[in-house]
Amino acid sequence: MANSAQAAPSAAIQGLHLFGVTLIGATPQNLHKLVLTVGFILVAWLLTKLLRGALHLLIGSRTGTRVQFWAKQGVSLILAAMVLIGILSIWFDNPAQLATVLGMVGAGVAFALQRVITAVAGYFVILRGRTFNVGDRIVMGGVRGDVIDLSFMQTRIMEMGQSLKEQADAPSMWIRSRQFTGRIVTVTNDKVFDEPVYNYTRDFPYIWDEMNLPIKYGDDQARAEDILLAATRRHALTRDRTDEAEIDRLKSLFGIDIGDVDPRVYWRLTDNWLELTVRFLVPDHGIRVIKDAISRDVLAGLGEAKIGIASGTYAIVEVPPIRIEGAPPASATA
Numbered sequence: 134m135a136n137s138a139q140a141a142p143s144a145a146i147q148g149l150h151l152f153g154v155t156l157i158g159a160t161p162q163n164l165h166k167l168v169l170t171v172g173f174i175l176v177a178w179l180l181t182k183l184l185r186g187a188l189h190l191l192i193g194s195r196t197g198t199r200v201q202f203w204a205k206q207g208v209s210l211i212l213a214a215m216v217l218i219g220i221l222s223i224w225f226d227n228p229a230q231l232a233t234v235l236g237m238v239g240a241g242v243a244f245a246l247q248r249v250i251t252a253v254a255g256y257f258v259i260l261r262g263r264t265f266n267v268g269d270r271i272v273m274g275g276v277r278g279d280v281i282d283l284s285f286m287q288t289r290i291m292e293m294g295q296s297l298k299e300q301a302d303a304p305s306m307w308i309r310s311r312q313f314t315g316r317i318v319t320v321t322n323d324k325v326f327d328e329p330v331y332n333y334t335r336d337f338p339y340i341w342d343e344m345n346l347p348i349k350y351g352d353d354q355a356r357a358e359d360i361l362l363a364a365t366r367r368h369a370l371t372r373d374r375t376d377e378a379e380i381d382r383l384k385s386l387f388g389i390d391i392g393d394v395d396p397r398v399y400w401r402l403t404d405n406w407l408e409l410t411v412r413f414l415v416p417d418h419g420i421r422v423i424k425d426a427i428s429r430d431v432l433a434g435l436g437e438a439k440i441g442i443a444s445g446t447y448a449i450v451e452v453p454p455i456r457i458e459g460a461p462p463a464s465a466t467a
Contacts, residue, residue, distance in 0.1 A: 166223050173219045177212055184208050202267040206260060206283070213285075248323060252286045255322030259283065264325060265332050270417050272331035274324040281317070292316045296342075310421040334417045337383050339370065342415050344424060346431065347406040347443040354407055358398050360434035361411050365396040368426045369413035406443035 188204045258264065265271050267280050273288060282289040292315075294308025308314050324330075333340055344365075348357045375394050384390055396413040415423050435442065 169223050170220055173223065174216065177216045177219070181208065181212050184212075202283070209285070248321070249286065251323040251326060252321045255325045256283070256285050258325055259288075259322060263335075264330055265335065269335065270333035274320040274328060276318045276320055277311075278313070278318065283322075286322060288320050288322055290318045290320060292318050312421055336386060337379060338417050339375070339379070339414050340417055340420075341412060342420060342424070343410050343412045344427065346409040346411070347403075348409055349406055349441060349443045352440045353438065354400075354409075356438050357435065357440050358400075358409055360438065360440075361409055361431055362396060362398050364427045364430035364434065365411050365413045367430065368423050369396055369415055371395050371414075375414065405445060 185205070185208060188201070188208070265273075265280055267283060270279050270293075271277075271290070273290065276290050276292060277295065278290040278292040280288060281291050291313055293311050293313050294306040296310055306314065344361075346357065346361055348354055372394050380391060380394070394414045396411055399410045399412065401408040401410065
């Protein structure tokens with residue numbers, strides 16, 4: 134009986150023998166599971182290719198569209214769930230054993246991969262909260278630009294420059310307007326928990342901008358305002374050139390009345406000049422072209438009206454030397 138009891142454990146351990154050492158995990162059963170796992174992953178990979186090819190035929194080559202974005206995310210989520218469930222089904226046929234292993238692995242993974250888990254959680258927050266889509270212009274993790282890709286861990290952004298009033302914000306840019314710099318920046322998704330995400334195009338595809346024009350107090354200020362306002366109305370968006378449905382949708386969703394979208398000029402008194410600030414509505418892209426056209430028309434109009442642009446002037450005053458009573462002249466000391 135003792136011999137049979139000792140033979141039973143030795144018979145159960147049928148691992149691979151290497152240099153006289155029995156590798157317990159290298160059993161024919163585990164090798165069979167490993168082959169099934171590799172085969173299952175290959176099938177899932179081929180299925181991913183087929184589904185994405187079918188989506189490409191149905192949707193077309195409109196890269197960056199919202200339909201393609203959500204279709205790609207849906208395929209990724211479904212196949213990731215299938216692979217996870219399939220691998221667990223292959224390696225664990227006992228639910229109690231699976232629960233024990235998952236508890237031990239989960240504790241270790243949660244400690245070692247905190248940032249990774251947070252990044253994956255950020256991915257689901259972005260999707261569930263509709264924080265942004267591919268093609269949206271955002272500021273995330275200190276990076277400004279257009280979203281070109283979103284994965285489980287990272288967001289890729291086509292970086293853009295900064296306007297003059299944003300130059301003090303980090304990071305500094307060499308392009309002084311909201312145009313692409315040519316760099317693609319990768320930002321981890323966990324930034325949604327640490328910093329606010331600014332979206333230029335989330336529910337309203339327009340943004341407000343403004344331009345400042347200093348005018349001398351002695352010039353025709355009303356004429357300068359007319360020139361500035363006429364140039365802005367020619368190139369910026371007005372009520373007639375704005376999608377009324379977008380404005381109504383913003384009001385119905387959030388109860389926000391954006392007011393009059395037509396350009397308007399505001400006056401501000403300073404110590405040196407009258408500052409005219411025109412506020413106008415523009416699309417989320419192509420702002421620099423619009424402001425360039427406005428600047429050219431304003432400059433031409435001011436030239437015809439003989440109105441000059443004010444600038445800071447400084448008077449250099451020579452201070453006479455201070456002579457101390459009883460001190461010898463400067464020539465004597467020399």
